[in-house]
Ligand SMILES: Nc1ncnc2c1ncn2[C@@H]1O[C@H](COP(=O)(O)OP(=O)(O)OP(=O)(O)O)[C@@H](O)[C@H]1O
């Protein structure tokens with residue numbers, strides 16, 4: 001244990017040893033937040049007789065994939081006996097000096113299970129990835145559980161035992177002006193009980209060298225401050241596709257510039273009366289490092305899937321067509337009760353390229369925006385704005401709401417059509433932890 005904490009990074013060290021009642025470590029992706037949470041847990045296990053520590057993650061999956069193996073590994077290598085009961089979410093640990101301790105694992109997905117136990121201390125990982133109301137509810141429930149009495153040795157007064165303070169520590173990436181911002185940076189800014197500790201991704205020298213460059217390429221500049229530097233960034237009212245510039249992302253390319261054998265890649269969103277589609281052509285020149293998607297045409301506000309099929313057929317009678325549709329169109333039947341939208345497209349002779357399930361909305365829009373402009377100032381997604389006036393306008397207009405979700409009030413479906421296409425074509429390889437985060441957001 002001493003050995004482990006000895007290796008802690010400065011921001012981790014401050015969090016592990018914080019004496020505040022509510023310390024918060026807010027840092028970038030991969031800055032070592034979860035590791036710090038684990039170390040702080042180990043510190044309590046060595047200090048408190050029969051310690052009971054509650055640990056909370058946004059999802060059960062994160063507990064299983066990240067925490068269980070990490071704790072099992074630590075105890076097994078240190079020769080400490082432990083027993084994990086996965087169905088109860090409890091790990092018993094026989095500590096050399098403090099006896100039988102328990103770590104109680106709970107997910108924030110299911111606040112109703114935050115009941116029926118008492119802890120000395122609690123630790124919450126990534127609370128900002130859940131909605132503010134839900135985070136507030138979880139926080140209240142955790143406070144209610146965190147009341148087990150204990151005493152600490154007081155060097156000033158060695159004969160008398162001193163009552164210990166129950167603490168709740170949080171480690172999170174900032175996700176806009178949500179629960180953590182509201183609580184630590186606003187409401188309790190000058191309250192010594194609430195300590196805010198910041199850390200940056202680049203402070204973690206244990207990460208692979210290519211981690212930060214990969215992040216920079218993936219995230220748009222306005223999110224980099226949050227995701228690498230741990231800064232709170234407000235999303236509300238911001239333009240979703242802030243990277244798009246109708247002049248800089250302009251291409252004059254039309255289909256006439258490509259041979260008839262070039263397949264047309266069509267992104268499509270299904271909405272009765274508001275069907276939208278965009279037509280793209282992939283351009284890649286590996287030697288010149290070019291990997292572009294050019295949007296050369298659009299279909300806007302068509303009635304239904306058969307109308308869309310007819311329109312595509314008449315505009316491009318001799319082309320190979322690959323459709324990248326909204327994946328929910330596999331089961332959705334907007335016209336013919338016996339055939340799904342995707343089945344109708346297939347029947348019309350189009351090739352279909354769709355995942356089983358759509359990626360999370362946030363992932364789709366963030367990656368589309370990054371293709372408009374990445375942190376290295378490269379624009380890989382170009383639009384012929386003369387041919388696509390509706391797409392151009394929708395992309396310029398769409399903004400985020402209070403919860404960081406893109407506002408939809410009618411004309412934005414075509415942006416979704418673009419997102420289905422770009423996400424599939426560029427098949428962005430994303431770090432898995434980020435996928436987890438996006439899923440809960
Ligand atoms: N003090 C340390 N000593 C050695 N390795 C560390 C230390 N702190 C973190 N690491 C390693 O750095 C990587 C990232 O750490 P960790 O998963 O804790 O970061 P995180 O901030 O929780 O990341 P994410 O944002 O993805 O949740 C892990 O491989 C972890 O083992």
Ligand SMILES: [Mg+2]
Pocket residue numbers: 033034035125
């Ligand atoms: Mg983590």
